[in-house]
Amino acid sequence: MPERRIAILGAGPVGSTLGHKWARAGHTVAFGVKDPSSERAQSLRAHLGEHVLIGSPADALAMSDIAVLAVPGEVVEELVTTHAHLLDHKIVIEAANKLPHIQKTLSTKKWADHEPLTSLSTLQAHAPHAQVYRAFNSYGWEPFADPLYQGVQADLFYCGPEGEARTVVEQLITEVGLCPVRLGDVDQVEVVDDVLRLWVTLALLQGKGRDQVALKVLTR
Incomplete structure (x- = not known):
């Protein structure tokens, strides 16, 4: 498969896990973070090596063809409006979830109706030429780190347009x-976000464990 140039905005557990796997697969990975000198960013550099760029979101986006939004969901709108010109015309994967809605669910043990988990509409409005996908949001980071369950490969549910960009996204998955x-x-x-709601219900609300649960479609 061809090498890709990927900007990952965010260096938390999801972003760093994905970046580690894609760098190992031979892609050029750049992390865009608020503070490149932070302890978390420097720890990531020590783990991944000097060949991985860690800079500002603008630095990472400027050298990429693919952008992965792996920041907390509540900061996505500001990030998108600030860097819309750098996101436009790229493949953009929104992996962010609005964490306050999930935290409220964990405290009340009940999902509230009609609380959006994504800022997809903001992304579409400000970067109308981007090819936008919703992916890598339906689990915690643990299934990304270890996707085999008793020897069975877990599924990753996503949505987005048909075409060449879909092939790229499926390659990354x-x-x-x-x-x-x-x-x-x-x-x-x-529908994709409902997969997250199902995973949270099983893994967290029912206490089965973040690293013990993933989902698989069975066909015949």
Whole structure:
């Protein structure tokens, strides 16, 4: 598969896990973070080596063809509006979830109706020429780090447009070790987010464990 140039905005557990796997697969990975000199950013550099760029979001986006939004969901809108010109015309994967909604669910043990987990509409409005996908949001970081469950490869559910960009996104999913399952175009984003709600219910609300649960479609 060809080498890709990937900007990962955010250096938390999800972003760093994905970046580690994609760098190991031979891609050029750049992390865009608020403070490149922070302890977390420097720890990431020590782990991944000097060949991985760690800079500002603008630095990372300027050298990429693919952008992965792996920041807390509540900062996505500001990030998108600030860097819309650098996101436009790219493949953009929104992996962020609005954490306050999930935290409220964990405290009340009940999902509230109609609370969006994504800022996809903001992204579409400000970067209308981007090819936008919703992926890598339906689990915690643990299934990305270890996607095999009793020897069975977990599925990764996503949505986004058909075409060449879909092939790229599925390549990236496969390189993480997951099996890509497309649920439709971006109008199916709520279906993808419902997969997250199911995973949170099983892994966290029912206490089965973040590293013990993933999902698989069985067919015949």
